[in-house]
Amino acid sequence: MSFSSAALSQAPSPAGPPATGEPWWKSAVVYQIYPRSFADSDGDGIGDIAGITGRLDYLARLGVDVLWLSPVYPSPHADNGYDISDYQDIDPVFGTLEDFDALLAAAHDRGMRLVMDLVVNHTSDEHPWFRESRDGGPGSAKRDWYWWRPARPGMEPGTPGAEPNNWASWFSGPAWTFDEASGEYYLHTFARKQPDLNWENPEVRQAVHAMMRWWLDRGVDGFRMDVINLISKDPALPDGRVPEGARYGDGHPFYVCGPRIHEFLAEMHREVFAGRGERLLTVGEMPGVTVEEARRFTDPARAELDMVFQFEHVGLDAGPGGKFDPRPLRLTDLKASLARWQTGLNETGWNSLYWNNHDQPRVVSRFGDDSPAHRVRSATLLATVLHLHRGTPYVYQGEELGMANAPFAAIEDFRDIESLNHHREAVTAGEDPARVMAALRARSRDNARTPMQWDAGPHAGFTTGRPWIGVNPDHTEVNAAAQLDDPESVFHHYRRLIALRHSEPAVVHGDFRLLAPEDERVYAFLRRHADSGTELLVAANFGAEPTAFPLPEGWSGARTLIANVPGDPLPPAGSLPLGPWEARVLTRRLP
Known part of the structure; x- marks a missing residue:
């Protein structure tokens, strides 16, 4: 580079x-x-x-x-x-x-x-705060340290749909778990073992x-x-809107x-x-x-x-x-x-x-x-x-x-609770297992x-x-x-990018202006710092095909400050040639 x-x-x-x-x-x-x-x-x-x-x-x-x-x-x-x-x-x-x-x-x-x-x-459900909140029942001194609520009126506690509201957990399923010992539900916006404080x-x-x-x-x-x-x-913990095709509401x-x-x-x-x-x-x-x-x-x-x-x-x-x-x-x-x-x-x-x-x-x-x-x-x-x-x-x-x-290669290779929960729910719901696995590999x-x-x-x-x-x-x-x-x-x-941030005020304090917002291949922007008199132009080709970026007025002949290509690129003239996945940062003194 x-x-x-x-x-x-x-x-x-x-x-x-x-x-x-x-x-x-x-x-x-x-x-x-x-x-x-x-x-x-x-x-x-x-x-x-x-x-x-x-x-x-x-x-x-x-x-x-x-x-x-x-x-x-x-x-x-x-x-x-x-x-x-x-x-x-x-x-x-x-x-x-x-x-x-x-x-x-x-x-x-x-x-x-x-x-x-x-x-x-949230904490773990094994935190002493939650244990006291749960094990002491509704009369516990720490009961109100977490979100406990009874079942919906007229619903049998512990049955589907009896949760205090319809919120979905971030990790699939409902955001409530029923505690049989105390007869109430606790809120967990993430996993069942992560009750919300x-x-x-x-x-x-x-x-x-x-x-x-x-x-x-x-x-x-x-x-x-x-x-x-x-x-x-x-x-009030109100119900959320249920998106089309979803089982639970958006809280x-x-x-x-x-x-x-x-x-x-x-x-x-x-x-x-x-x-x-x-x-x-x-x-x-x-x-x-x-x-x-x-x-x-x-x-x-x-x-x-x-x-x-x-x-x-x-x-x-x-x-x-x-x-x-x-x-x-x-x-x-x-x-x-x-x-x-x-x-x-x-x-x-x-x-x-x-x-x-x-x-x-x-x-x-x-x-x-x-x-x-x-x-x-x-x-x-x-x-x-x-x-x-x-x-x-x-x-x-x-x-x-x-x-x-x-x-x-297989679901057994994963460890993440979000991924495992999603795979189980999606496959149970009838989604193509191969498609589910492809999504997990990507995300x-x-x-x-x-x-x-x-x-x-x-x-x-x-x-x-x-x-x-x-x-x-x-x-x-x-x-x-x-x-x-x-x-x-x-x-x-x-290392060079980190050193540049430590040494160049325009990187830290300069203002920002996006260039060519509709360009589908090149990401380009300006960083201008009036106090130091420096302006930077960043141009990056997001793709495997070469391209060229038309330079704004005054940038022909600008010096390359940092680039991800070997060698020392020549100063650009009129337009900036960019090879596959090439990024260059030009610098000039403000006019």
Whole structure:
């Protein structure tokens, strides 16, 4: 890959305090670790905290500023740790609190911050809070810590249709489970073993705030907050509209960005974060959030969150049947979506930038081309486009290597509860099993959860034991060891992009203007930063056929700042030739 600035060839350094006085996290890059699949230190086939600590030098070499850990708390792992049974400890499968403290200290020694995953929309049904709520019956002191309701009037409790309302669970089936011992139902917007906390109860909020302070006092640098915009429900719990062909109703209007969500987050900020200085990062994962809502959540004057994760762009390839009804992505839709968020949060608020995470399939297989001919080029193009937007980029483990979706052969190869539930319901309903499997291969969350590919050896160097989920067989070609010493690798292109964010104010603070919004092949935009006098032009060919992009006035002869093609491209004249999956970033001084 090409880069013209000598500074970009040096080892990236973590983002320090910005000279502009802006928050540090605007020039930072976050790396998400899924601990179960990152690195196994003890040979039991499951990644652990000591394994992460042993790989910190790799992450420091990449140049990232923040590590975000998916949950490492005690859990029965019905949803791979997003069902927490103890908020103030470490699951033995991952290690101990002492292991965690050692990881935190080692990350800080290398100039990296560490952010925990906070899951407080729901707990595990094995959490002591829920056990007391359930086992004590309607008279329990913690009964109101969760959403308990009787059957519908006139309906026999425990029979189909007797649920308190008709809401569907995100993980298939109804959002209510009947408890025979107490004769009532409890709400779980996700899995049956993930009962929702009742944030209307101030005791719940106080307990959550105390737990968060405990982790911050331990030295943690902030939280990524799982589905945090679902914590406020309409207390009336009304029925939702039943979509055509569906068995259950859509409850989203009654708990997505619910009636008290801003109040709850402002209270959290006052009780947990206020007065702790500028070192912390707060990120809210928010399915269904709109640009207008995100502007309010991330407005510094409102003191709620630093940034949000939105899902609009990763829903563009879903068909009428949802995520397991995939359709090809239209580039014009992707450009329109990302540009809407760029402009919508330009004056107030801040964007999170991501392609991948633990819930999304691998982007090189999804929006790129994972064939041997184009995997490297399309992976680096996608990285270039994302990292040159305005916002804080997130790199999901293995993304920096161009890891791809796995070729799951049978349903027995999957581990994800969402995928397994969908397969069971769809096949039972009469759908073609082959079609269901094809959709799972394309969209299952397990695509992101196959082990990190460290080398070409057994189990990709992830473990000396039997991995909890199968390793992608392409690890013999796609792995860290093969890329670390290859300057043309996906890994080193990510290093250069991260270094560019640390050094070029136009990347962090420049405004954004989309070019050629109707072009079906080229994604192009401008980043302009008046204070530094710099303007950048990003152009990327999303396809395997060569093309050319007509340059705006004044860009002929512009210098290439960074590109994903070998060599040093000549300055363009009139139009910018782009080969298959080629991305180039041009730079010029403002007129």
